[in-house]
Amino acid sequence: MKTRYQILIIGGGTAGIMVSSSLLKKNPKLHIGIIEPSESHRYQPAWTLVGGGTYNYKKTLRPMKTVIPKRADWIKEEVVSIDGKNNTVTISNGRHITYEFLVIAPGLKLAPSLTEGLDESLDKGVVCSNYTDPNHTWQVIKNFKGGVALFIQPPKPYKCGGAPQKVMYLADDHFKKRGIKKNTSVVFASASDIIFSVKKIADTLWKVVNRKGINVKFEHELKKVDGKNKIAWFKVAPDFVEHNPTQLQVLEENGLVGIKYDMLHVVPINIPPDFIGKSNLADENGWVNIDSKTLQHKQFSNIFSLGDASNLPTSKTGAAIRKQAPVVVNNILLLIKTKELGNKVYDGYTSCPFITGYGKMALAEFDYDKNFMPDPKLKRMFIKDSSKEHWRLWILKKYILPYLYWNKMLKGKEV
Structure with missing residues (x-):
């Protein structure tokens, strides 16, 4: 060597x-x-x-x-x-x-051990994460019969700012197609106090959330998972904001607020x-x-x-x-x-493909200052405003981006 x-x-x-x-x-x-x-x-x-x-x-x-x-x-x-x-x-x-x-x-690194009880519960039963085992996530969503579907967004930093929401929107769409949406409460518990940091994208996401009737709870930070009793425990801000309230079984213990769930999607702490x-x-x-x-x-x-x-x-x-x-x-x-x-300098550009359902996507592209900065190349796909949901953006996500990744980006070609 x-x-x-x-x-x-x-x-x-x-x-x-x-x-x-x-x-x-x-x-x-x-x-x-x-x-x-x-x-x-x-x-x-x-x-x-x-x-x-x-x-x-x-x-x-x-x-x-x-x-x-x-x-x-x-x-x-x-x-x-x-x-x-x-x-x-x-x-x-x-x-x-x-x-x-x-x-x-x-x-x-993903550190599930930093959340009490998560190591023992993750990727077992109805507790899942796209960050660790997306196949298990699909099994949980596919086998869900109704009840409370709880999706967690942790404090930053974590990989891909929109990932905790994207799986929720797909799950909600799947529940609707299976005819169990009326028996389901989809809950988004976020450690943040906003839906997204870029206003144009946030405006689109609020339309999605309200259209789907998703219960959003801000300033809910996951602290413990009780897999046996299906309770997620949160540190909650006293003046937290909630949207689209729904009837849930809520508990209080040792300064934490517990929410009973029938499926749980988590994002382990990133370190x-x-x-x-x-x-x-x-x-x-x-x-x-x-x-x-x-x-x-x-x-x-x-x-x-x-x-x-x-x-x-x-x-x-x-x-x-x-x-x-x-x-x-x-x-x-x-x-x-x-x-x-x-x-040559980096301006903070990043993007997050916000899947909002099967066949629908908006694309968040922004810089350090959270300025929305769409790629001019998208106009070749006849997309005027990528901050809005569009089926062509779904095609980009599912088919075009994987091709570009394996055949261009990893080969050292700028795209």
């Missing part, structure tokens, strides 16, 4: 593969190593569709060896530690690898990988501490980060990485050539 690389990349997910492929496309002579322990590469944006019973889970997986660029070395180990001062990464076989440039893109928090590269919350425009580390100029593990103040999505990767690639190539950064 080689122990020194010109460019070392931590992570074989969307960010790591996009950056490595693009770098080698622009300069095939670069000496690149990719540290990634997993055998499979996952296209997680489609897991919402899997959880809604309209996409095959197997299509979201590819062998890792098929997506790693041929001219890059695959180091199939886990990262134990990073020493930015000495340009060294220690991996799980005990070896030390040095680098000239480091790209940190390992993604984040940074341990090796980042323990390094000299993290901010106070354990995420990689980088400049929000250049994506360069604030202390070590030869280190960059992007994707879910970074502390960028934007939604953690694959669409964000699509705009972040070219900035990282451009800056590294210029540093190698001229010792200086380029003028």
Whole structure:
């Protein structure tokens, strides 16, 4: 095994593969190593569709060896530690690898153990999550007979700002098609105090919520899951706001409010990988501490980060990485050539495809300042306003984006 690389990349997910492929496309002579322990590469944006019973889970997986660029070395180990001062990464076989440039893109970790009772309940019975097992989510939705369908949105940060809502809208649509909607209360319990941070999208979502009659409870933070008795316990703000109230079985105990459920969709707390928090590269919350425009580390100029593990103040999505990767690639190539950064910067662009039912979607695209900024290319699909629900956006989500991901983005082509 080689122990020194010109460019070392931590992570074989969307960010790591996009950056490595693009770098080698622009300069095939670069000496690149990719540290990634997993055998499979996952296209997680489609897991919402899997959880809604309209996409095959197997299509979201590819062998890792098929997506790693041929001219890059695959180091199939886990990262134990990073020493930015000495340009060294220690991996799980005990070896030390040095680098000239480091790209940190390992993604984040799901931590169900941080919510009391969730570890024991998750992906069992009627407790499900698209973040962990979308196939189980579909089984829960498909077998639901009526009652309270409870969907949780945790405090930020978490992957894809709209994911906790999207599965709810699909489930509601499915309940309606099966004729059990009249016997069902769909409840959205959110730790936030707003439906979404971009007004144009929020306006659309409120129309969806009101059309479906979904009970929205703001400032409800999940603290405990009692899987045996089917009770979700929340820390609730005393002056919380509620929309479309419905009759529920509510309990109070030890300062928490409990809601009885017949199915529960949760989002486990998202945390940074341990090796980042323990390094000299993290901010106070354990995420990689980088400049929000250049994506360069604030202390070590030869280190960059992007994707879910970074502390960028934007939604953690694959669409964000699509705009972040070219900035990282451009800056590294210029540093190698001229010792200086380029003028290319990241403006915080991210997007969230808001599926609002089978065959319907709105597309939230925005920057750091929450400005709605739709891609001009959408007009080629005859979509005038992507903040509104449209069937063509559903086609984009289900068919076009997966194709672009596997055949363009992971090949280092900008889309």
